[in-house]
Amino acid sequence: ALQEQQGRKEKQQHHAVALAFPTSGHVNPVIRFCKLLVKLHGFAVTFVDLRPVPEGSQALPHTSMATPSSAGDEQQSVPLFRRVQIPIAGVSDLFNISFQSLFEKTASVGPDLERLIVSLNDQGRPVTCIVASFNATFTVQSVADKLHIPFVALYPCAASRLLFTHYLSRDDPISLQSVIEAHSPTKDREDVFCRGLPGLPTLFNKDVPHFKHVKDETRDLWELIIRIWKACSAKAHAVAINTVQDLEETTCRALADACDVPIYDVGFWMEDLSDDIAISSWKEDKSCIPWLDQQPNASVLYISFGSLTLLSQAEFHAFIDGVISSKQRFLWVLRPDLVKDIDYSVMVMDIMEKSEGKGLVIEWAPQLQVLAHPSVGGFLTHCGWNSTSESIAFGVPMLCWPYFSDQLLNARYIVDEWKVGFELDTKKEEGSGLKSQEIETAIWAFMEGEEGKIVRKNAQKLKEKASCCLLENGPSYMKLKALVDSLK
């Protein structure tokens, strides 16, 4: 018992300060990773919530940032997961800011972070490591250097995307120019982009990540991402990736072989549902759960495009017509900012009326609970990595409508590598736009057709395979343990 007590005490000496680039796709995995550190390894975690505040507003003074109580407290009386806030001034709307300025604003909180860590140290809770999402590398690297604290970079996308970035950063065998040109109108989507890259399948032009939909210049954004990756490889203690061995084994092996920084594929999406404390700008509407309770098994199509997608009015109307004409039950997450210049409440009423009781529209879902619900039979998704991995974790097949960035590569894996979904055909001819008829046909085939049955079965099998990795003493569990041990 004495040994156990001593062991627990030693474990509790770990104190991580964690922060994430301020979008749901980055915040959720960082929080889930930290909760694993708390639950499995007795860490104390201070999560820094980088919440955007409008232009002109003052950031909170430093003294109100740290919530821990006085230095004399017993360790046990302080919650192991605590949240403090460092607002990012000048960012009120993620859609009206370029990614580059969001990176800069995020990096600018470095001095606040340093003061927070020093104050936690002074309060007798020494910070032993920093956990930061990949895009926040510039925020933490100099703080970690100056205070001699190791930082773990948490990669919130698939290993395939990181390996792609790695090859690009070497400018061999893929160059930035070729990546930019892959989506030019003169290129055929189905043509081979590159074959024979260790750890990646043959890539077609359509798989190559692009940033067509953001305010930034594609070249500038790629150059920034490459700089982050180089800084991360040079400065991070380790990189933790939210993936598991059985999904991306050869990719992870190739990454480990190619990179100097240690890579841990720890897979941390399988969190306790009752305990999900992710942060988002939208409040989860839990009324959808009793509604789902009333629907037949595997009958509902869950539709969500994550936190960053914007639809044009034409795309939105094509989706409405396609979804309604498919005559399937649906639960649709329609963020109020998903489509510009629409009357949101009129639009919601219109969809609900047209659905004749078969559909429900909400602003933001408790996504894990939705995907875990037996009434959900499929997920029409933009293929963000969190949505993809959560869908795999709950055995839900995917109908893919990748929007930008890594989502194109994720869709490729979903369809061709894991065979747990298929893609909306509407993008076969670049620029031809979404057609409601094709959406209707694809949804019907997905929910009712033979192909749908096949991917549904495959999704169940993949769920079982992937979840084994996360069991006690499974590969992910052991990787996390090795990562924690390396911090000692």
Ligand code: UDX
């Ligand atoms: C961003 C990028 O767009 C994506 O390409 C990258 O892989 C991760 O970062 P995002 O577009 O928001 O992410 O999508 P996704 O990765 O799927 O993350 C969305 C998160 O929000 C998920 O954890 C999901 O569970 C959650 N969510 C989404 C909800 O909780 N409720 C919703 O209604 C919708």
